[in-house]
Amino acid sequence: MRPLLIAVIFLLFTPIVSEANAYEPIPYEEILPILEAYNQSERMEFEVIGQSVQGRDLYEVVITHPDVDVEEVKEFRETMQVEPTASLQTIKDEPDFHVPILIIGGIHGNEFPGTDAVLELIERFAFAEDEETLAILDEHVLVFNVVNNPDGRELGTRQNANGFDLNRDHVTLSQPETMVNIDMIRDWNPMVLLDLHGFVIYDDDNPGLIEPTTHPHNPNYEHDLYLKWAMPNAEAMEAELVTNRDQYETDRYRNMQGTYIPYRDMEDGWMIIHRFLHRCMRITTEYMVIR
Numbered sequence: 001m002r003p004l005l006i007a008v009i010f011l012l013f014t015p016i017v018s019e020a021n022a023y024e025p026i027p028y029e030e031i032l033p034i035l036e037a038y039n040q041s042e043r044m045e046f047e048v049i050g051q052s053v054q055g056r057d058l059y060e061v062v063i064t065h066p067d068v069d070v071e072e073v074k075e076f077r078e079t080m081q082v083e084p085t086a087s088l089q090t091i092k093d094e095p096d097f098h099v100p101i102l103i104i105g106g107i108h109g110n111e112f113p114g115t116d117a118v119l120e121l122i123e124r125f126a127f128a129e130d131e132e133t134l135a136i137l138d139e140h141v142l143v144f145n146v147v148n149n150p151d152g153r154e155l156g157t158r159q160n161a162n163g164f165d166l167n168r169d170h171v172t173l174s175q176p177e178t179m180v181n182i183d184m185i186r187d188w189n190p191m192v193l194l195d196l197h198g199f200v201i202y203d204d205d206n207p208g209l210i211e212p213t214t215h216p217h218n219p220n221y222e223h224d225l226y227l228k229w230a231m232p233n234a235e236a237m238e239a240e241l242v243t244n245r246d247q248y249e250t251d252r253y254r255n256m257q258g259t260y261i262p263y264r265d266m267e268d269g270w271m272i273i274h275r276f277l278h279r280c281m282r283i284t285t286e287y288m289v290i291r
Helices: 002-012 028-038 070-082 084-093 113-127 131-137 150-155 176-188 223-243 274-278
Strands: 044-051 057-063 099-105 140-145 192-196 209-211 281-286
Touching: 028 044, 028 057, 028 113, 028 150, 044 113, 044 176, 057 113, 057 176, 070 084, 070 099, 070 176, 099 113, 099 176, 113 131, 113 140, 113 192, 131 140, 140 176, 209 223
Parallel strands: 099 140, 099 192, 192 281
Antiparallel strands: 044 057, 057 140, 209 281
């Protein structure tokens, strides 16, 4: 059931695409008031988890069923690493086990749809009462890094204020925004990480991109076991996009035949993704603009 729910979560922020010149991203200074308004929900908590190079706040939002003890969720995720057999039995005995999913928006500052989609997701899961939303909250803890690169968002740049591409900094760990991601990954040990980007089109018939990561550079990681789960999830997301294409505003997306999955569609593959090395199902998504 969980792989299907992962695909559903992805589709809940599937963009309603419009013309680029009609798209107005949410200004950084409006994000805090939005989060404060959403924080009226008993399902949601948020806090400042760090600052950017220029001193702008980065926000962590956690949404789950109000009865869930999120500290117990974190502790159990740590236990799973050292006592896997006992943890499997615990999961069988306790069907209310909750899986953390980490969603990062806006690691590239001028790829605005990532953060805007995160805000739509937060609103949905904080307040919606439909069966699908409640079913997801019954099994998951949703954790958001709302705007990973606030300086880039303000400056309109891919890089942060120091000129670093944060998406290439998770080994060097030279930037404060990167350390926020690392701290969140260590803190939650998420089962799945969705990294929301924007604007990539490799193929007019297959716009956007979903990438569950390609072969790692470290031969000790058993990539074939990982792909057993990651590729079906990527293809389930693709199938849902096609199923819902009549909801989109432009012909490009109404006529889409699929989306671009580099592991499957690119001869040279894509690139190793740092979060995979944490045993996390890590998926990059690239889409156009949202209304």
